[in-house]
Amino acid sequence: EVKLQQSGDELVRPGASVKMSCKASGYTFTDYAMHWVKQSPGQGLEWIGTIIPLIDTTSYNQKFKGKATLTADKSSNTAYMELSRLTSEDSAVYYCAMEGYALDYWGQGVMVTVSS
Amino acid sequence: DTVLTQSPALAVSPGERVSISCRASEGVNSYMHWYQQKPGQQPKLLIYKASNLASGVPARFSGSGSGTDFTLTIDPVEADDTATYFCQQSWNDPRTFGGGTKLELK
Numbered sequence: 001e002v003k004l005q006q007s008g009d010e011l012v013r014p015g016a017s018v019k020m021s022c023k024a025s026g027y028t029f030t031d032y033a034m035h036w037v038k039q040s041p042g043q044g045l046e047w048i049g050t051i052i053p054l055i056d057t058t059s060y061n062q063k064f065k066g067k068a069t070l071t072a073d074k075s076s077n078t079a080y081m082e083l084s085r086l087t088s089e090d091s092a093v094y095y096c097a098m099e100g101y102a103l104d105y106w107g108q109g110v111m112v113t114v115s116s
Numbered sequence: 117d118t119v120l121t122q123s124p125a126l127a128v129s130p131g132e133r134v135s136i137s138c139r140a141s142e143g144v145n146s147y148m149h150w151y152q153q154k155p156g157q158q159p160k161l162l163i164y165k166a167s168n169l170a171s172g173v174p175a176r177f178s179g180s181g182s183g184t185d186f187t188l189t190i191d192p193v194e195a196d197d198t199a200t201y202f203c204q205q206s207w208n209d210p211r212t213f214g215g216g217t218k219l220e221l222k
Binding site: 046047059063101105108109 | 149151158159160161164165168170202204206209210211212213214215216
């Protein structure tokens with residue numbers, strides 16, 4: 001059974017950074033790209049970017065370049081996303097999703113709240 | 117960016133047939149996918165590449181279309197289908213999502 005287990009919700013100060021994880025199980029981690037998606041009430045669903053764990057290649061939505069950094073650890077089957085210089089606009093739920101035919105499997109999401 | 121336009125909401129009675137549309141601002145070939153999201157849950161893949169049923173999804177769900185106009189059909193609708201449905205394209209960069217159609221049952 002494919003499972004993507006994301007780290008816990010975060011409360012962070014404006015200007016800080018946050019790094020979240022997505023641990024994959026039930027499939028060969030290096031065989032599939034991992035995507036990250038932002039969901040906020042005002043903006044709906046937004047594609048942030050993707051990483052191909054086998055070759056550590058990333059591709060970003062231009063909107064999130066400089067904001068998000070995607071990495072992957074093949075030894076632990078875990079993908080990471082770091083968000084930097086956080087503002088209230090970054091308050092949202094963030095999902096990781098494995099690409100098979102489309103975004104076939106999703107993590108449960110991490111709620112990030114940016115507040116002082 | 118490719119803009120995907122969906123109707124905001126629909127209301128239908130159980131047992132009826134419902135069609136949810138998604139129009140793209142530019143062609144996406146057949147690379148349109150559909151997801152169901154219930155409150156407090158992550159999205160779930162229903163249909164990939166316009167018309168292919170994802171694993172484990174009931175045959176009540178079907179998809180059609182190509183180019184710029186796509187449709188998700190549920191027939192017959194059941195009470196458990198109350199959710200928001202999103203389309204998403206993966207042909208053009210960046211990948212984009214529609215704003216979602218909230219399906220309510222009468």
